[in-house]
Amino acid sequence: MNRAPSWGVTLPLPGIPLAAHRHIVERMPDLGFSDVWTAEGGGHDAFTPLALAAAWSSRVRLATGIVPAQTRGPAVLAQHAATLAEVAPGRVLLGVGSSVPAHVSDINGIPFTEPFKRTRDVVRFLKRALNGEYVTGPFDTFEITGYRLPWVPVEPPKVIVGALRPGMLRMGFEEGDGAISNLLAASDVPKIVEAVGPQPPGKELVVKVFVCPSDxxxxxxxxxxxxxxxxxxxxxxxxxxxxxxxxxxxxxxxxxxxxxxxxxxxxxxxxxxxxxxxVNGTPEECRERIARFHRPGVTSLQLYVSLPPGVAGDPEAVLRVLGQLGPR
Known part of the structure; x- marks a missing residue:
């Protein structure tokens, strides 16, 4: 059965100060958006906007899409996710991925080596740690002397993998709870689904859609x-x-x-x-094109919205645009 996907928006929206997002987050569920997503590169970190969203609304899921697997230690990533899960139980989705050298080496001075293995090892660690296990011993790309979370989330966050090609896509489903892919057209989605293969119940396949609602x-x-x-x-x-x-x-x-x-x-x-x-055009045209990304197997649509001129400074105008783009 091809169930309706959840819809989310990447925050902060370009051109709007983070502190000015409260009204937007509070209203998002009324517009049909159930998820608040963040990404992390060279600007806002991924977790502070989600902590604010957790304080502003008890109705949205909090998701990273993605956090680089190399720029934080595995235990620190587990701590971030578990802390969010403590204040928002059952509403946290942790997306991690290899990112790109520009965000790992160029601005953080961390070698971008063996990105596939590093991401896989971090996912393996997170799955164990977030379920309350004592984790110790060598992984291929790091070694843990011994770590256990001081408390275990009532509902451990799902861990998904930022994935582009077949190897990483399959790893996300085999080692984690699914995958998130981006920079693709609606016509590319079947190829992603085919590369994933059979999807066990409860796993996530998220598609990030870039949108510029302007004609x-x-x-x-x-x-x-x-x-x-x-x-x-x-x-x-x-x-x-x-x-x-x-x-x-x-x-x-x-x-x-x-x-x-x-x-x-x-x-x-x-x-x-x-x-x-x-995706571009009028908001109504964009919504029609966004809907084409929902193919069998896709569980969530994550929108990155580049707002048209004159909208960012008007919270009600922002909400009108989001309402025109969203499922309602």
Missing amino acids: DPHFVRRATRPFLAWILNREPYRRFQEWLGRGEALAEVHRLWDAGDTEGAARALPGEVVDELF
Whole structure:
């Protein structure tokens, strides 16, 4: 049975101060959004917005999508998740992943080595620790002398894996509680589902959808091309898009980026690729396109919303846009 997915929004929304999100979080469930998601790279950390959301609303699920597996110790990640679970029992979903060298090595000075094994080892540790086990001994990428959480969450948080290609997708379901994928078109979702294979009950397959609710194509291109050019030239995303079949369409983008012409690389992004990877149009058109990401096997849709001009400063306007994008 293809049940309706949960819908969530990535916070903080661009252009809105974190402290100004309370009214938005409080109203999200009335608009059909059950999840508050965060991500972590070079800006806001993943856990502070979720702690605020937990204080602002008892009706939303709190989810990271994702936290890098390398930039915190395994026990610290377990502590973060367990602390959130203490104040929001049954409402925490911990997404971890390999991230990219720009967020691990370039700004944190941590070697980006064996990302698959590191992520797998962190997931193995978290699953054991969050269930109250005493964890000790060597993993492939680190060694734990001995750790047990001082208290065990009443309902341990699910642990899912940020995953792009088949190996990481399967690992998320075999070692953890599922996977979250992003930077893909609705037409790519069946390939993700096929790579996952049979999904046991209770596992999560989350799709992160980038959305720019504007029918001004010039604004959409200006707002989205710099980000897309940057992320599509991170090695994991290069290989992901090649696997999805966009290698030829992005070849010139990669050539210019490798030559140091970042602005040229952004200009070279084909319009059809922008439209596939960053849903745009009127809010109503965007909602229709977002709904296409719901395929059998997908349990949650996570929206990253780039707001159109003039909206971010008006909380009621933000809520109107979210209401037009969401399931209600």
